[in-house]
Amino acid sequence: VLTMTLVIPPAIVGMMYLLMEDPQFGVISYLLQSIGLLNSNNPILATASTALAGVLVAEIWQWTPFMVLIFLAGLRAL
Structure with a gap:
């Protein structure tokens, strides 16, 4: 559910x-x-x-799950 905003086009996120x-x-x-x-x-x-x-909140809402996944993958690699 969290990464749903990554697989749909930005127009739909908007x-x-x-x-x-x-x-x-x-x-x-x-x-x-x-x-x-x-x-x-x-x-x-x-x-x-x-x-x-409002636009900044929408962008943060779209990309935060991806950044969290990258961060957690980096922590797991340690």
Whole structure:
């Protein structure tokens, strides 16, 4: 499940992330609104300052499992 983002095209990863950031039904938007970091009238990708952070989170979400696998393989080789 963790490496699923590596075997699907980046466009599909982007679509999945947009669904998670949806202002009405997205999990990420809900969590940020519940802790007070996001206003419901201002979606994450609406402004330039928050869009960069949103894109960075999507990239980190896509590539973190691969980096963890490489790290664990290196530790195992020791």
